[in-house]
Amino acid sequence: MDSVDMEVVRTATRWLREGHRALLVAVVKTWGSSPRMPGSLLAVREDGVAVGSVSGGCIEDDLIAQVRRAGIVEHLPRTLRYGISADEAHRFGLPCGGTIELVLEPLSGASGMAQLLDALQAGRLVKRTLDMATGEVQLAAAFATDALRFDGATLQTVLGPRYRLLVIGGGQLSQYLTRMAIGLDYQVTVCDPREEYADVWDVPDAVLVRDMPDDIVMAMRLDERSAVVALTHDPKLDDLALMEALRTPAFYIGALGSRRNNDARRARLREFDLDDEQISRMKGPAGLHIGSRTPPEIAISILAELTAAKNGVGVPSQMQVRYAKAGRDGSISSCAIQ
Structure with a gap:
């Protein structure tokens, strides 16, 4: 986990504490070259304020524009792909044939962000498992050999001093x-x-x-x-x-x-x-x-x-x-x- 992603967790936790709605975006898979690796995080607040990075900037801009236009209407996580077509790959700054798959997770008090932040600040390595069907989150101690896993039903991310x-x-x-x-x-x-x-x-x-x-x-x-x-x-x-x-x-x-x-x-x-x-x-x-x-x-x-x-x-x-x-x-x- 790099310092950019740690700042995402810290900022998203603060937004929730202040009563804002927020969307946590995670890179779960890439095809071809990609500016950011799987596990990279972006958080977008209900008014379009964002922290973090999942690409070179164009995908972030598109996600922010969607939130500003429609707000955060999701109540459950969903997947989103960019770069499936050559035109879309070019539009979002991806190499020819490149594709990036994201999980968009609407955060709430049940997302475990405060507990996650406490564990990370204590220097612990944490495995965070998100149930795509319910939005429920489980936190557990992780091992150095654990890695990101996504099978469409659950998303497992590993955060902390890897x-x-x-x-x-x-x-x-x-x-x-x-x-x-x-x-x-x-x-x-x-x-x-x-x-x-x-x-x-x-x-x-x-x-x-x-x-x-x-x-x-x-x-x-x-x-x-x-x-x-x-x-x-x-x-x-x-x-x-x-x-x-x-x-x-x-x-x-x-x-x-x-x-x-x-x-x-x-x-x-x-x-x-x-x-x-x-x-x-x-x-x-x-x-x-x-x-x-x-x-x-x-x-x-x-x-x-x-x-x-x-x-x-x-x-x-x-x-x-x-x-x-x-x-x-x-x-x-x-x-x-x-």
Whole structure:
């Protein structure tokens, strides 16, 4: 769930509390390319005020125009498709042959929006099941492997912090990385047992833990929606986290440091009975080569690579720090220039 969709839930809940009628629109299926993925949300108030996005803008405009013209007359959910014909696809900014299917749900006090918002603000992952025939909603705890499902009779959506990030180290770079990751809707845990760093940590929206990194990795039970970034430069901490993380299905595992230090780290990891395939999963030096020098820029570099991995986008070798800097002076550390 991204921050746009969280704002939809928050705003729609406020509208209901203020006595307005509102329509919740969810993308449930797309054919061909689509500006927004299934699960994306839009809320439209009875006067046409809207928040969120289900397309590049044209579909939103059409839905808003319908509400302004006729009001919200539905009492039960219904489906709506755009882009079935070539003319309609062109009109609504969809690619040739593209189609998007939506569920339009008139909200009421029985929609569970207030309870949903409370759960999301508490950082919980929630499965919301809508009965298309009755409009009844059920909320339940969800798992990271749950996904949107729509069979025409029920719509199951999963909302909340779908991705987790474990950051090893509580230094200045970690604070910038953590703040940015929270803005990208990651549920962030920061691990640093060193008192000199943990005692001055000031990112309240991240969970700070003081246990040893390998214990934290095992306790978190990292899955395919988990990422790990090691930033301490201390092998006693970074290596402990990496040796356990590389055994998990985490989608991204990265470590800061120079190319030389990361080569030495790879050699040490082999001593922990990790094979070459497991070790090759580590991004080290972490980040994309964008000329970054300051801690905020380095944080952007790492999160750019992490985002590409999350979205299944391959990064050319010339953009990876390890290969892009292969021809540069090896004395320049990747923690100084990304």
